Amino acid sequence: MAGKVSPTPDERGGLLGFLAQQRQAMKTAAYGLTDDQARAVPSASALSVGGLLKHVSSTESGWIDHVLRIPPKPFAESMATYQENYRLGPDETLESAIAAYDEVAARTEEVIAGIEDLNQEVPVPKDVPWFPDDVSAWSVRWVLLHLIEETARHAGHADIVRESLDGATAMPLQAAAEGWPETDWLKPWKPAE
Helix, strand or coil, X not given: CCCCCCCCCCHXXXXXXXXXXXXXXXXXXXXXXXXXXXXXXXXXXXXXXXXXXXXXXXXXXXHHHHHCCCCCCCHHHHHHHHHHCCCCCCCCCHHHHHHHHHHHHHHHHHHHHCXXXXXXXXXXXXXXXXXXXXXXXXXXXXXXXXXXXXXHHHHHHHHHHHHHHHCCCHHHHHHHHHCCCCCCCCCCCCCCC
């Protein structure tokens, strides 16, 4: 994916394009990591790159469930899952976390393609303490904007965690992942030897 989203002919394409770009930023932060590195918590926070990938995947899937009006799990059960999704477990791999994220992305694209009007209402769940009491519904558009925001926030977290692991930063990682040629001002990331 190029460093910038391509011009888009319409709002839906633009929203999905920016979401896809932020998903790619998440995956780029994981580029070249081993499973153990993806589990590592090298900074002051409790975040790992693998856990962040699981979290954004789960979050996006949950929001698309809201769009489809699939009833959520009880709050206590979903909160336990929410907390698990900040960790790449010992029996999980980075490859499987990325594959799951790709499946979520494909589902999102399919669901959004099938929605005629981005103003379609998405009811606000009433059992989540941080959702507003005075709003009864968001729109599909709002959900997409929120997913872009959420994914971008965590892509930034993943960048910091990754840099704390091995010093790698976003643009050299993207250059390596996408096979960009080396220039005087940008050298693709290479694993330490």
